[in-house]
Amino acid sequence: MEKITLIWLIISSLIASMSCGLNNQDPIEYHGLCVNMFLNHIEKLKKLENCTIVVGDLKISLLERTKPEDFKNLTFPKLKEVTGYMVVYRVAGLETLSNLLPNLARIRGNTLLYNYALIVYDVELLREIGLNSLLKIDRGGVIIWGGPLTCFVNTIDWNAIAPRSRHVLSKPDKHAQCNFPCTCTSNPATNRCWSNKKCQIFLEGPDSWNCSSECIGCRNTNPKSCTLCRHYTYKEECVSHCPENTILLSVSNHCITNDECVHLNRWEWNNTCVSECPKNFVQWNEAGNTTCVPCDNCHQTCGNMSIQTLDTIQLAEKCVYINGSLSIHIWSIPYAANELRYFMKNIVEVTDYIEIYGSITLTSLDFLSSLQRIRGRRLFNGKYSLAIYDMHNLQSLFLPQIIKGLNVERGTVRFYRNPMLCMHQIKKLTQRFPVAPNELDIPQGMNGYSGSCNEMFLKLTIQVKNETFAIASFFTKLKGVHYTVLYVRIPHGTNASIVPETCSDSEWFAITVPDTFNDFVHVPLPSLRPASTYAVCVEKYDPSTRHLARSSIVKFETHVGKPEPPFILELVASSSNVIVIRWSDHMDYRPFITRYELDINLVDINYNIITRDHCTVNDDEMFDIDYTRHAKVMRPPKNYERGCESMCGILSSVTIGAMVEDYFDVCDTIGKCDDDSERSKNSSINGNIISLSLDISGQRNNFQVGGLAPFRDYKFRLRACTKDLCSRTAKDVVQTLHSENADIASITHKSIIDPGLIYVKWEPPSVTNGPLLAYTIEIYPNVKVSDMNHLVPQTWCVPGNETSLTVKSNKASKYLVRICSTTLAHPYACNDWIKIEGFVKYELVWWWSGVLFGLFLYVFSWVIGWRWKRRIDRSDSIPLFDITSSYRQESVPPATMLSDFVSLHNISLRDLRDLS
Numbered sequence: 001m002e003k004i005t006l007i008w009l010i011i012s013s014l015i016a017s018m019s020c021g022l023n024n025q026d027p028i029e030y031h032g033l034c035v036n037m038f039l040n041h042i043e044k045l046k047k048l049e050n051c052t053i054v055v056g057d058l059k060i061s062l063l064e065r066t067k068p069e070d071f072k073n074l075t076f077p078k079l080k081e082v083t084g085y086m087v088v089y090r091v092a093g094l095e096t097l098s099n100l101l102p103n104l105a106r107i108r109g110n111t112l113l114y115n116y117a118l119i120v121y122d123v124e125l126l127r128e129i130g131l132n133s134l135l136k137i138d139r140g141g142v143i144i145w146g147g148p149l150t151c152f153v154n155t156i157d158w159n160a161i162a163p164r165s166r167h168v169l170s171k172p173d174k175h176a177q178c179n180f181p182c183t184c185t186s187n188p189a190t191n192r193c194w195s196n197k198k199c200q201i202f203l204e205g206p207d208s209w210n211c212s213s214e215c216i217g218c219r220n221t222n223p224k225s226c227t228l229c230r231h232y233t234y235k236e237e238c239v240s241h242c243p244e245n246t247i248l249l250s251v252s253n254h255c256i257t258n259d260e261c262v263h264l265n266r267w268e269w270n271n272t273c274v275s276e277c278p279k280n281f282v283q284w285n286e287a288g289n290t291t292c293v294p295c296d297n298c299h300q301t302c303g304n305m306s307i308q309t310l311d312t313i314q315l316a317e318k319c320v321y322i323n324g325s326l327s328i329h330i331w332s333i334p335y336a337a338n339e340l341r342y343f344m345k346n347i348v349e350v351t352d353y354i355e356i357y358g359s360i361t362l363t364s365l366d367f368l369s370s371l372q373r374i375r376g377r378r379l380f381n382g383k384y385s386l387a388i389y390d391m392h393n394l395q396s397l398f399l400p401q402i403i404k405g406l407n408v409e410r411g412t413v414r415f416y417r418n419p420m421l422c423m424h425q426i427k428k429l430t431q432r433f434p435v436a437p438n439e440l441d442i443p444q445g446m447n448g449y450s451g452s453c454n455e456m457f458l459k460l461t462i463q464v465k466n467e468t469f470a471i472a473s474f475f476t477k478l479k480g481v482h483y484t485v486l487y488v489r490i491p492h493g494t495n496a497s498i499v500p501e502t503c504s505d506s507e508w509f510a511i512t513v514p515d516t517f518n519d520f521v522h523v524p525l526p527s528l529r530p531a532s533t534y535a536v537c538v539e540k541y542d543p544s545t546r547h548l549a550r551s552s553i554v555k556f557e558t559h560v561g562k563p564e565p566p567f568i569l570e571l572v573a574s575s576s577n578v579i580v581i582r583w584s585d586h587m588d589y590r591p592f593i594t595r596y597e598l599d600i601n602l603v604d605i606n607y608n609i610i611t612r613d614h615c616t617v618n619d620d621e622m623f624d625i626d627y628t629r630h631a632k633v634m635r636p637p638k639n640y641e642r643g644c645e646s647m648c649g650i651l652s653s654v655t656i657g658a659m660v661e662d663y664f665d666v667c668d669t670i671g672k673c674d675d676d677s678e679r680s681k682n683s684s685i686n687g688n689i690i691s692l693s694l695d696i697s698g699q700r701n702n703f704q705v706g707g708l709a710p711f712r713d714y715k716f717r718l719r720a721c722t723k724d725l726c727s728r729t730a731k732d733v734v735q736t737l738h739s740e741n742a743d744i745a746s747i748t749h750k751s752i753i754d755p756g757l758i759y760v761k762w763e764p765p766s767v768t769n770g771p772l773l774a775y776t777i778e779i780y781p782n783v784k785v786s787d788m789n790h791l792v793p794q795t796w797c798v799p800g801n802e803t804s805l806t807v808k809s810n811k812a813s814k815y816l817v818r819i820c821s822t823t824l825a826h827p828y829a830c831n832d833w834i835k836i837e838g839f840v841k842y843e844l845v846w847w848w849s850g851v852l853f854g855l856f857l858y859v860f861s862w863v864i865g866w867r868w869k870r871r872i873d874r875s876d877s878i879p880l881f882d883i884t885s886s887y888r889q890e891s892v893p894p895a896t897m898l899s900d901f902v903s904l905h906n907i908s909l910r911d912l913r914d915l916s
C-alpha cells in the first residue's frame with residue numbers, strides 16, 4: 001500500500017516536472033559537457049552523442065511512438081556521469097539501457113526528484129535495466145517500477161550502488177519469465193548481475209584494495225586506471241587537485257577551462273565555475289565577462305526598475321533604494337501579488353516617481369510594505385510622482401500605516417480608469433502629496449465607477465437552516481431593477497474585514513433574483529460548507545440609469561453538525577511498551593472540537609502464525625523486520641493542518657526520519673470504511689493493555705499510551721467530538737518495538753533419569769515479544785566450554801505451549817543444557833548454559849561394579865566423543881545452519897537519508913517563470 005502511495009506521488013511530480021521541462025530549449029553541449037538534458041524525442045536523444053557528463057538532470061521520457069528498432073543502433077558510450085538525477089519514463093520500445101548508456105558509472109544526485117536519483121518507470125517493453133557500468137549513486141534512492149516484463153531488478157545489489165537510501169523495486173510479473181539465476185561468483189554476497197550476461201561490478205571489495213589513492217575502484221590489470229575518481233577529474237584522469245589554468249566545476253568535481261565554464265552559462269569565481277554568487281557577493285558583468293564582486297550594501301541601491309515579468313520582480317529582491325523610477329505593469333500574471341509582496345518588501349525610497357498600470361491581478365498596493373519616501377526628482381509627464389491607471393481590480397492603495405508615514409517631496413498624483421477604486425481611498429492618499437491634484441489629474445467618474453463604491457441601504461436578513469443551507473431575505477422596492485445575491489465563504493482565522501468593494505461576482509457565488517418589486521424575496525443559499533462563516537451582499541443594477549450599487553455585508557455561520565474525523569499524522573512506537581499518537585483536526589471544525597475519543601485495542605495475532613508448526617517450518621522470512629510497522633508518519637490531505645514536514649518520527653530513537661507518506665484514503669476508493677463499532681471495555685493481561693478507551697479533553701493533539709505489550713500490533717481509533725456529536729473514526733495500526741530482555745525462559749528443573757535420558761522443565765519467559773512459538777532445547781554431552789565453538793549441540797524442538805521435555809541424548813556423565821525460545825521478534829533467544837551432573841547413585845555393595853562401570857563409561861564416552869568429533873569433522877564441508885545469522889539487530893535504524901525528511905520537491909521561482 002505504501003509503495004503504491006509513493007509511486008503515485010512520484011508520478012505526479014514526474015508529470016509536473018516533465019511538463020515544465022517541455023518549454024526547455026535545445027540541450028547545450030560543449031566539449032562533452034551537457035546541461036540539463038530533457039529528451040522527449042528520438043532526434044533530441046541523439047544530442048547525447050558527445051556528452052560525457054550531464055551537468056544537471058537527465059530525463060528521457062515520453063517517447064511514446066518509438067519502436068525497438070529505433071534503439072538498435074543508438075548508443076552513447078561517452079556518457080559517464082549525471083550530476084543530478086536520471087529518469088527514464090514512458091519510453092516505448094526501449095528494451096534495455098545496456099546499449100544506450102553502456103558506460104554510465106555515476107549518478108551524483110545533486111538534485112533529486114522526490115528523494116530519488118534514479119527512476120525507471122513505466123517502460124512497457126523493458127526487459128532489464130542494463131546499466132551495466134553503474135557503480136555509484138552518491139545521493140538519493142532508486143525507483144525501478146519498470147514494466148511487466150522487467151527482470152533482473154532484484155538481482156542487483158542496489159545497496160552497494162546507493163547505500164543508505166530507499167529503494168522501491170517492482171517484482172516481476174508472472175508472465176515475465178525471470179527465472180535466470182546469476183552465475184557470477186560462488187560467493188552469494190557478490191553473485192549479483194544486471195542480466196544473464198553481465199555481472200554487477202562492485203566498487204568495494206578485495207579488487208579495489210590495490211587501487212591508486214586517487215581512485216574509488218579501478219581495473220584489476222592497472223591500479224592507476226580508475227573506474228571512478230576519489231577527488232577531481234581532469235581530462236578523464238583522476239587528480240588530487242585541479243591543474244593550473246583550470247577551474248573546478250564543483251557539481252561534478254571536474255576540472256574545466258574558463259572557456260568551458262562560460263559555455264555552461266556559468267562564470268568563474270574563486271577558481272570555481274559557479275552559476276550563482278555566494279552571499280555578500282554580487283554578480284558583475286564587465287565587457288562580456290561575468291564575475292562576483294563583494295558588496296557591502298551594494299545590493300541595496302538599484303537603478304530604474306521596470307517590472308513586467310516574474311523574473312524582473314525577482315530582481316527587486318535586494319533593492320532598498322531605487323535610484324530612478326519604479327514602473328509596474330504586469331498584466332495578468334497569476335499570483336503576482338504574492339511575488340511582489342515577497343520581493344518588493346524592502347523598497348524604502350524611490351528617487352523619481354512610481355507608475356503602476358495595466359495589472360489586472362492586483363487588488364491592492366500593500367506589497368510596497370516598507371515605502372517611506374518618493375522624492376520626485378524627475379516626474380512622470382513632468383508633473384506626477386505617483387500615477388495609477390488601467391487597474392481593473394484595484395480596490396485599495398498602500399497599507400494605512402504606509403500612507404500615514406509617506407513623505408513625498410515633489411509632484412502630485414494621477415488616477416484614471418480604475419473602476420473598483422473608490423474616491424475615498426484616493427482622498428486618503430492625496431493629502432500626502434505637496435501639490436493637490438486637479439480635475440484633469442483625477443477626472444471625475446474615471447475611478448470607482450463599477451458601482452462598488454455606492455452603498456445601497458437594504459435590510460438583509462439570513463436564516464441559517466442547517467449545516468449546508470441558509471436563506472437570505474430582503475425587501476425589493478424598485479421596479480425594473482435587477483438584484484443579485486453574492487456570497488462567499490470566509491476561511492477560518494481570517495481577521496481582515498470584508499469591505500463591499502471586494503464583493504464581486506468573479507470570486508463570489510452569485511444568485512440572480514427573479515424580478516419582483518415591493519415584495520420580500522427569499523433566496524436560498526444552497527451547498528454551503530458546515531461550520532463555516534459566510535459573507536453575503538446584494539448587488540442592485542438599474543438598467544435605465546446603468547447604475548450599480550451594493551449593500552453592506554452581512555455575515556453568518558452555518559451549523560457545525562457532525563465533524564470531519566481527525567487525521568492521524570504520526571503513530572510511532574517509542575519503546576517496547578509506549579506508542580505516541582499525534583493528529584490534526586479538520587480546519588473547518590477545529591474551533592468546535594471539545595474532546596477526543598481514543599480507543600486502543602490489541603490486534604490478534606494471525607491464526608496461521610500461531611498454529612503453524614514452528615519446529616518444522618522454516619519461517620525465516622517471518623522474522624524480517626519491517627520498520628514501517630513501528631512508525632506511521634503521514635502527510636495530511638488539504639483542509640488539515642500540516643503536521644510533520646521534516647524531522648518526522650523524532651519521538652522515537654528507532655524511527656527517526658520515518659518515511660513520510662502522503663495521505664491516501666483507501667475508503668475513498670472502495671467507499672466503505674465506516675467502522676464506528678462500540679467502544680470496548682478496558683481490559684488487560686499480565687499488566688499489558690488489551691483494550692483501553694480514553695476520553696481526551698481540550699485542545700491537545702498528541703497523546704502517549706504506555707503499558708502496552710512488546711512487539712504487538714495495536715489498533716488506534718480516534719474520533720473528534722464537538723459538544724454534541726463525534727466524527728467518524730480515524731484509525732491505524734502500529735507495532736510496539738521489541739523488548740531486548742524478553743523471551744528468555746529459565747530452566748527450573750533438570751535431571752538425568754537414566755543414562756542418556758535427560759529431563760528438563762522450564763518456566764516460560766515472563767515477558768515475550770508476541771506469542772511463544774517454539775522452544776528448542778540444546779544439549780552438549782561431555783563438552784568443555786572451550787570446545788563449544790567448534791561443535792554443534794544436539795537440539796530438540798517443541799511447540800511453545802510445552803514446559804517440559806525428556807530427551808534421549810548420548811550417554812555421558814556431564815551435560816550442558818540450555819533452552820531457546822522462538823518469538824516473533826527473536827528467532828532464537830537462549831538462556832545461559834547450565835551443567836547437569838551425576839546420575840550415578842549406587843549402593844556401597846556394588847562399589848566394584850561401580851568402578852567397572854565407571855571404567856566402561858569412560859571408554860564408552862571416549863569412543864562416543866571421538867565418533868562425535870568425527871561426525872563434526874565430516875560435516876564441516878556442509879554449510880551449517882548458523883544460528884547467529886538469524887539474529888537481527890533491531891536497533892539499527894531504517895535506511896533513511898537526510899533528504900527523506902527535508903522539504904520536498906520545491907519548484908523554484910525560476911521554474912515558475914517557465915510555467916507562465
Ligand SMILES: *[C@@H]1O[C@H](CO)[C@@H](O)[C@H](O)[C@H]1NC(C)=O
Binds near residue numbers: 047049
Ligand atoms: C558530435 O561531435 C561530432 C564531431 O565533432 C560532430 O560532427 C557532431 O555533430 C556532434 N554531435 C552533436 C549531436 O552535436
Ligand SMILES: *[C@@H]1O[C@H](CO)[C@@H](O)[C@H](O)[C@H]1NC(C)=O
Binds near residue numbers: 069070072073
Ligand atoms: C543499424 O546499423 C546497420 C549497420 O550499421 C544498418 O544496416 C541499419 O540500417 C541500421 N538501423 C537503423 C535503424 O538505423
Ligand SMILES: *[C@@H]1O[C@H](CO)[C@@H](O)[C@H](O)[C@H]1NC(C)=O
Binds near residue numbers: 206210
Ligand atoms: C595487491 O598487490 C599485492 C602486492 O602487490 C598482490 O600480492 C595482490 O595479489 C594484489 N591484490 C589484488 C587483488 O590484485
Ligand SMILES: *[C@@H]1O[C@H](CO)[C@@H](O)[C@H](O)[C@H]1NC(C)=O
Binds near residue numbers: 270
Ligand atoms: C575561495 O576558495 C577557497 C578554496 O576553496 C576557500 O578557502 C575560500 O574561502 C574561498 N573564498 C571565498 C571568498 O569564498
Ligand SMILES: *[C@@H]1O[C@H](CO)[C@@H](O)[C@H](O)[C@H]1NC(C)=O
Binds near residue numbers: 258286287288289
Ligand atoms: C574578459 O576575459 C578575457 C578572458 O579571460 C580577458 O582577456 C579580458 O581582459 C577580460 N575583460 C575584462 C574587461 O576584464
Ligand SMILES: *[C@@H]1O[C@H](CO)[C@@H](O)[C@H](O)[C@H]1NC(C)=O
Binds near residue numbers: 465466467469
Ligand atoms: C438542510 O436543509 C435542506 C433544505 O431543507 C436539505 O435539503 C438538506 O438535506 C439539509 N441538510 C442537512 C445536512 O440536513
Ligand SMILES: *[C@@H]1O[C@H](CO)[C@@H](O)[C@H](O)[C@H]1NC(C)=O
Binds near residue numbers: 799801802803
Ligand atoms: C499444545 O498445543 C497442541 C496443538 O494446539 C496440543 O495438541 C497440545 O496438547 C498442547 N500441549 C499442551 C501441553 O498444552
